[in-house]
Amino acid sequence: TQSTRPQRMLAAVHNNATRGDPRSVVKAIDQFCRQKEWAMNIGDEKGCILDSVVSEVNPAMVLELGTYCGYSTVRIASQLPPHAKIITLEFNPQNAAVARQIIAWAGLGEKIKLIEGSSGDWIPKLKEQFGVDTFDLVFLDHWKDRYLPDTKLMEECGLLRKGSILLADNVICPGTPEYLEYIRNSPRYKSQYFKSHLEYTRVEDGLEKSIFLG
Ligand SMILES: O=C(NCCCCCn1ccc2cnccc21)c1cc(-c2ccc(F)cc2)cc(O)c1O
Numbered sequence: 001t002q003s004t005r006p007q008r009m010l011a012a013v014h015n016n017a018t019r020g021d022p023r024s025v026v027k028a029i030d031q032f033c034r035q036k037e038w039a040m041n042i043g044d045e046k047g048c049i050l051d052s053v054v055s056e057v058n059p060a061m062v063l064e065l066g067t068y069c070g071y072s073t074v075r076i077a078s079q080l081p082p083h084a085k086i087i088t089l090e091f092n093p094q095n096a097a098v099a100r101q102i103i104a105w106a107g108l109g110e111k112i113k114l115i116e117g118s119s120g121d122w123i124p125k126l127k128e129q130f131g132v133d134t135f136d137l138v139f140l141d142h143w144k145d146r147y148l149p150d151t152k153l154m155e156e157c158g159l160l161r162k163g164s165i166l167l168a169d170n171v172i173c174p175g176t177p178e179y180l181e182y183i184r185n186s187p188r189y190k191s192q193y194f195k196s197h198l199e200y201t202r203v204e205d206g207l208e209k210s211i212f213l214g
């Protein structure tokens with residue numbers, strides 16, 4: 001039976017990356033996406049911006065919305081301080097299955113809790129189910145029309161604290177106009193745009209970094 005693109009990406013990781021070496025996993029995926037098949041990982045250019053935000057925030061608790069194959073999950077987790085954790089949400093079970101194996105190959109399973117389901121269902125349950133207090137960093141990379149409702153939901157559920165950082169992918173391409181409008185005009189956030197390119201292309205895209213002011 002025909003393999004899927006995430007399964008072919010996993011094969012590339014198994015064949016080209018060193019088990020237990022997150023940087024080699026990231027490199028193998030980027031090479032696969034540049035040389036073989038485009039895929040919607042954040043990629044190496046925007047990935048460097050993500051890395052700099054993670055190292056600046058040095059978060060103890062991270063929420064990622066949109067695991068896909070685990071590329072950004074691995075990038076973030078490989079920079080977390082000891083005992084820090086990332087909860088990552090993936091809607092598509094097939095993608096989640098691939099992500100679990102890529103995360104395991106990188107040797108980062110201890111730091112990462114992958115949940116299968118939708119943000120709307122799970123955000124209200126994170127405190128009771130996982131004993132989460134607040135998130136220091138939230139990376140938004142799921143359905144682009146869910147960025148705004150889910151940000152409001154996180155506020156309502158008390159998952160953000162004064163100083164929590166939201167980092168949103170794809171605010172230009174595919175684009176998240178309602179989210180940008182809200183977050184850039186809300187007195188409760190201070191936002192900054194990091195201009196970049198859509199992964200593995202020359203098309204403009206960027207990341208929006210926003211600090212929750214409480
Ligand atoms: O669609 C994108 N990502 C979302 C994929 C689906 C997420 C589903 N999902 C996961 C967790 C979760 C939790 N709750 C609800 C739903 C949830 C995306 C697309 C492009 C892109 C594609 C084509 C093109 F021509 C240009 C750009 C580039 C990106 O970087 C992207 O991230």
Ligand SMILES: [Mg+2]
Nearest residue numbers: 042141169170
């Ligand atoms: Mg994205």
